[in-house]
Amino acid sequence: MNLALWICTALLALVALAGGISKTFVPVEKLAAAHGGGWTGEVPGGFVRGLGVLELLAAVGLVLPALVGVGTVMVPVTAGCWVVLMIGAMVTHGRRGEMKLVALNSVYLALAALIVGAELI
Template identity: 40%
Template sequence: MNTALWIVAGLLAVGYLAGGVAMLALPKERFRAISDGQHYVDDFDAGAIKAIGAVKVLAAAGLILPALFDIAPLLVPLAALGLVLLMTGAATVRIVRREWRYVPVDLFFLALAAFVAWGRFSIAPFGG
């Protein structure tokens, strides 16, 4: 189970890091243009997009670095819970915008983050 949790956390970290860096580095209009599914950015100002990007980057770091360096490993499941909340908001925005096609993707990422949170809190927590 520990290996599965590391793999899922690693994949989530890579994905959220890439998305977060894109949100931080690109102007809002360019970020919207990079993918067909990024129309939700129309509901947020540029500052909110940057803030979401920062949350994604911090969550990616929180999924890996505390356990890797054995410094406050409790932050790993907390970062995963933060992603659960983020993806709950993402799915809600998609539902409000009636972007039904993307809701299952958001729920999939929510489930992966919930798996990491559950696993690191109860099944295979880090020692220390």
């Protein structure tokens, strides 16, 4: 179970890292033109950047505490926050009719919920 949990956590951290890097450093106009990124053109740029920074922090919070063995409670807390973020992403993509992205976000939500659940046991 421990190996499976690490794999789920690493996958989720990579997703958070990729999303965080793109939302933080890629111009909003370019994000808005990308598949699934149209919502970024409808909100303030600072909001997009803020989400990007939060995703970068999530990538760190999912892995670092468990690696160093300090503040390990932050792993399930971060995963719980990711669940909330994915609910928002699912609502946003659902309103735009992007059902494939809703399904993808639900997979990320399930991974995060698994991490939270495993840490509570």
